[in-house]
Amino acid sequence: xxTTVEHPRLGEVVLSQSRRxxxxxxxxxxxxxxxxxFPCGVSARRAMEFLECKAGWVEAARARLAQRRxxxxxxxxxxxxxxxxxxxxxxxxxxxxxxxxxxxxxxASRTKWGSCTGTNNISLSLFLMxxxxxxxxxxxxxxxxxxxxHDHSPKFHALxxxxxxxxxxALNRELKAFSIRG
Numbered sequence: 001x002x003t004t005v006e007h008p009r010l011g012e013v014v015l016s017q018s019r020r021x022x023x024x025x026x027x028x029x030x031x032x033x034x035x036x037x038f039p040c041g042v043s044a045r046r047a048m049e050f051l052e053c054k055a056g057w058v059e060a061a062r063a064r065l066a067q068r069r070x071x072x073x074x075x076x077x078x079x080x081x082x083x084x085x086x087x088x089x090x091x092x093x094x095x096x097x098x099x100x101x102x103x104x105x106x107x108a109s110r111t112k113w114g115s116c117t118g119t120n121n122i123s124l125s126l127f128l129m130x131x132x133x134x135x136x137x138x139x140x141x142x143x144x145x146x147x148x149x150h151d152h153s154p155k156f157h158a159l160x161x162x163x164x165x166x167x168x169x170a171l172n173r174e175l176k177a178f179s180i181r182g
Contacts, residue, residue: 005048009055010034015044024050028061030069075108075126082106082126090122090140097163099144110180113139116146127180135178138164138171 001017014035021039024047028034038047051058083106090104102120109115109125116122122143128136141163149156161168 003044007034007048007051007055010051010058013051015047017042017044017047026051026054026058028058028065030065032062032065034058078126078129079106079108081129082124086124086128086136086140089136090124090144093137093140094144097141097144099147101144101147113175113180114143116143116150118150120147122147125180130180131175131178135171135175138175 001015003015005013005015007013012033014033016035016037017040018037019040021037024036024038024042026034026036034051036047036051038044038050086106087104090101093099094101100120101116101122103122105121105123106126107123108127109123110127112125113128113131114122114124122140124140124143128139131139142160145156145160145163148159157168164171
């Protein structure tokens with residue numbers, strides 16, 4: 001038997017009394033909808049008392065779900081912004097520096113701002129969009145320099161430093177103040 005009741009604190013709650021249920025359980029759907037399942041041997045009143053005891057848990061679960069939805073929306077917003085900005089930005093910096101890359105991929109990487117493969121494919125984190133523009137450019141120049149030096153050797157750092165006007169160390173320090181947050 002399935003019915004819907006209005007809980008004073010939690011709003012609409014779906015009550016599901018079922019022969020398959022072995023215990024009273026509460027589930028919170030992605031939409032925030034609450035379902036209270038209970039066995040046939042338990043009264044609806046007893047199930048509602050159980051729900052009342054767990055109302056704090058339900059509210060916390062709803063808050064976690066809302067935060068996940070907001071985070072997903074934020075990531076999608078950053079993804080759209082990255083796709084609109086980063087391809088033109090890397091193209092411009094490639095022309096200015098004369099450093100050629102093979103292919104660009106935009107990922108939701110939370111561990112690195114960017115990377116460059118041995119075949120000069122560059123991957124950039126969509127979280128670059130959380131950085132000031134000059135640091136976005138710095139990360140891209142850093143990755144473009146890997147198309148010449150596939151390591152972090154003194155020659156690599158000398159090239160990066162030359163291309164950023166002698167400011168590699170200062171820009172690196174500034175970049176370390178930021179973290180990739182999801």
